[in-house]
Amino acid sequence: MEERIQLQVSGLVKRFGTETVLDGIDLCIRKGEVVVVLGPSGCGKSTLLRCMNGLESPSAGTIFLDGEEVTSDGKKITQLRQKIGMVFQSYDLFPNKNIMDNITLAPVKVQKRLKSEVEQDAERLLKRVGLWEKRKAYPRELSGGQKQRVAIIRALCMNPEVMLFDEVTAALDPEMVREVLDVMLELADQGMTMVIVTHEMQFARAIADRIIFLDNGNIVEDSKPDEFFTNPKTQRAREFLQTFAYKKRRTHTD
Amino acid sequence: MELNFDFMVKYLPWYIDAAILTVKIAFFGILLSLVVGVICSVVQYYRVPIIRRIISVYIEISRNTPLLVQLFFLYFGLPKIGIVWSAEFCAIVGIAFLGGSYMSESIRSGLESVEKSQIESAASLGMSNALTMKEVIFPQALAVSVPGICANVIFLIKETSVVSGIALADLMYVTKDLIGLYYETDEALLMLVVFYLIILLPISIIASIIERRLRYAGFGN
Ligand SMILES: Nc1ncnc2c1ncn2[C@@H]1O[C@H](COP(=O)(O)OP(=O)(O)O)[C@@H](O)[C@H]1O
């Protein structure tokens, strides 16, 4: 991990009507850092990520990506979004395009790169995740886990500097979760800067350099993963972690 | 019923000419109505201020007035303000005016059916609105809109029978003419029906093939 600041969030406030979802978030993410954002449902995790790539515009505060401000200004934001990939919970491949075309569309049409060159990148990545045979298939012919791996590759082919993942395994059958998480682990190993929202606690602990715990629109903890999982500082975080723990069931033999 | 075949053979060329005219008016009218429909539906989809209101007014007028009245307005009304169009051109514009609103509504329902998450995932890839419309929204919308568009095409071809009202020698006009002149009612009506079927049946069949193929297309749900 380098010292260079990749993503700088300062005083970020986001309101929907009268509801304040994010209430002054300060967050600084360095290049190559993997940050996992945890928090109860509805605490604003998705909103935070969506602000980071300009899908939501902040009510107050600023976000700087690589020294450039993320604003909702039309032309500038499409420029910036090429540096910041995002994968969502619902597999949002384009159903009217096959896998290869899904991947090459934006690099070719937005970044004006050579199709053959993008296809080479796509080939390398598809082979790595074992989906090269599916390049001509349409999204509906793929399982959820396969679609999510393609979605990650599609974002990667833009050569982003940061990747945002919003509960990418939440809608998957349990046996498919692993194949997607493995791709993300590999990506982290390669030094990608990542911001991840997930409910997979073991995965969070394994992949994160840093855990951010959000509650009531604020960052209430910002810790190393081991510290967070073994010894959370706040009551809220402790309660949150409890909801993932199971007590051993008592048997009747005694 | 005795049919006068000599009569039918003799006036066959009239019907052929009339059918060509009907097809021509329908073809260009429908083509234009698709252009109008695409523009109107996209403007409404993006909720473009002001223009959107104007288009709503157009759609209401277009849908709530008979085609014959629209044609009278174009053919007899416009010359009063100095715009003189040929009957044929009026017919094409009339069909486009009527069809534009129907096409717009069909295409719009397709556009609205494309999920918001598709647009966001295109946006997060840095795609502009125009590129997203062209590559993502429109193709998906079309698959949903096609049944409606096909129904409109058939509806508009049938509506062309009204252009006889502005003295265009289409199938309807020729038939009325022949009945008036020779009282060969059965023959004239039979040929009218046969010619409309010759035009419409293949289109119906093609429409249902397109619909079926779209339903099982690579990407349909
Ligand atoms: N577009 C929106 N309009 C109104 N309220 C919204 C919108 N998006 C999110 N919210 C609200 O903001 C809060 C946080 O949502 P979200 O960021 O999705 O939470 P999380 O991802 O942590 O579950 C929720 O209460 C949600 O209802």
Ligand SMILES: [Mg+2]
């Ligand atoms: Mg969420």
